[in-house]
Amino acid sequence: MKVFLHRLRMWLAICMAATSVAAGAFTVVIDAGHGGRDSGARGVRCSEKDVTLAVAKALGTRIARQCAGVSVCYTRVGDEYVDLDERVRRAQAARGDVLISLHANSMAHRVGLRDVATGAATYVMQPATVAAGSRQAGQSDEEFAFFELQQAEFRQQSINFATEIQRELVATAHRRDEGVHQASFHVLQHACMPAVLVEMDYMSHRQAEQFLSSQQGQALLAQALCRAFVKWYNFKLGKR
Numbered sequence: 384m385k386v387f388l389h390r391l392r393m394w395l396a397i398c399m400a401a402t403s404v405a406a407g408a409f410t411v412v413i414d415a416g417h418g419g420r421d422s423g424a425r426g427v428r429c430s431e432k433d434v435t436l437a438v439a440k441a442l443g444t445r446i447a448r449q450c451a452g453v454s455v456c457y458t459r460v461g462d463e464y465v466d467l468d469e470r471v472r473r474a475q476a477a478r479g480d481v482l483i484s485l486h487a488n489s490m491a492h493r494v495g496l497r498d499v500a501t502g503a504a505t506y507v508m509q510p511a512t513v514a515a516g517s518r519q520a521g522q523s524d525e526e527f528a529f530f531e532l533q534q535a536e537f538r539q540q541s542i543n544f545a546t547e548i549q550r551e552l553v554a555t556a557h558r559r560d561e562g563v564h565q566a567s568f569h570v571l572q573h574a575c576m577p578a579v580l581v582e583m584d585y586m587s588h589r590q591a592e593q594f595l596s597s598q599q600g601q602a603l604l605a606q607a608l609c610r611a612f613v614k615w616y617n618f619k620l621g622k623r
């Protein structure tokens with residue numbers, strides 16, 4: 384079993400290098416959280432769904448302009464309600480190589496924390512929830528072992544990307560660092576590709592919401608996320 388797993392790991396590494404980094408074959412899926420009847424967190428000036436869509440578009444434009452050979456797809460491009468399964472389906476239909484899901488946090492329900500909680504955090508999939516109950520009927524031990532190794536590889540890549548994102552959100556967008564965390568968010572668990580969910584700051588904090596809703600703030604967030612992507616992507620390509 385040990386030799387088998389070692390061979391599987393080697394094969395997986397080769398497969399992933401070949402499929403993910405082939406020139407012109409890399410697809411970034413940008414997922415603007417909420418939309419349509421689902422406003423997300425509400426601020427004084429705007430709703431989370433407006434912030435996520437504006438940053439998603441600005442980020443996609445930047446990545447397409449700066450990264451030759453990278454294509455950009457979106458799970459939504461307008462004020463549209465898209466449920467979580469459909470977001471995953473769209474990401475997979477686009478043959479995405481990485482998923483970036485954009486959100487903004489809120490503490491509006493916690494009296495006393497409205498104007499206190501600020502900062503940006505990035506989430507990656509939780510290993511236990513990926514494995515638990517994810518075995519499909521009829522899947523052999525080898526197939527399931529492959530699936531688990533693939534998920535572990537995606538997760539490691541997600542952590543690397545999330546770390547770059549946090550670094551840039553602090554350095555470029557001047558957000559307070561709330562760190563990289565694990566969570567069982569639906570899009571992270573089911574994406575079947577490296578995936579990160581970014582809580583860009585708090586809608587419930589007056590100054591943070593002012594930043595999130597401003598064109599300048601949205602441009603800085605897109606710049607930070609794009610820089611993080613370029614660093615992570617170049618590392619994958621072996622350019623660093």
Ligand SMILES: [Zn+2]
Binds near residue numbers: 423
């Ligand atoms: Zn959200």
